[in-house]
Amino acid sequence: MTQLSKYQHTAKRILELEPFEVDMVCFSNISNHTSLENLRQRANECGTTFCIAGRLAHIDGFPQEFWCEDHFDFTGYSTELCGKGLMSEEWDFLFSMNWPDSLIEAKKRAAYVLKHDASPCTSEWEDKWGYGKK
Secondary structure, eight states: OOOOOHHHHHHHHHHTOOOOEEOTTGGGOGGGOSSHHHHHHHHHSTTOEEOHHHHHHHHTTOOGGGEETTEEOHHHHHHHHHTOOTTSHHHHHHHOTTSOSOHHHHHHHHHHHHHHSSOOOGGGHHHHHOTTOO
């Protein structure tokens, strides 16, 4: 078996996520993550939502190296995690705030990445993958 790329490894982790309420926009608002204590408190509240990168960061304990001044750098964390640049097609396919708030849909995208080690052509995203449909 071939070794997984960072991108595929991240997709595999997404496929293994336990159910949670996905919110691809609101959790990453800087005002929501001004301290590790604030993040941990919000993460333990009933009904807390996360974007996909936020959930992975929570599982990883919000690593210290991604704290910048007074906030957690979710974009730095997610780009390092998957090995793809912020706003690249590959990064967007897993983490864009324009995806539906659905773990099932996120796992479908992750399954594609795990199989192909790439994102599909962006011209397919809206009709085939639900991009921009909240």
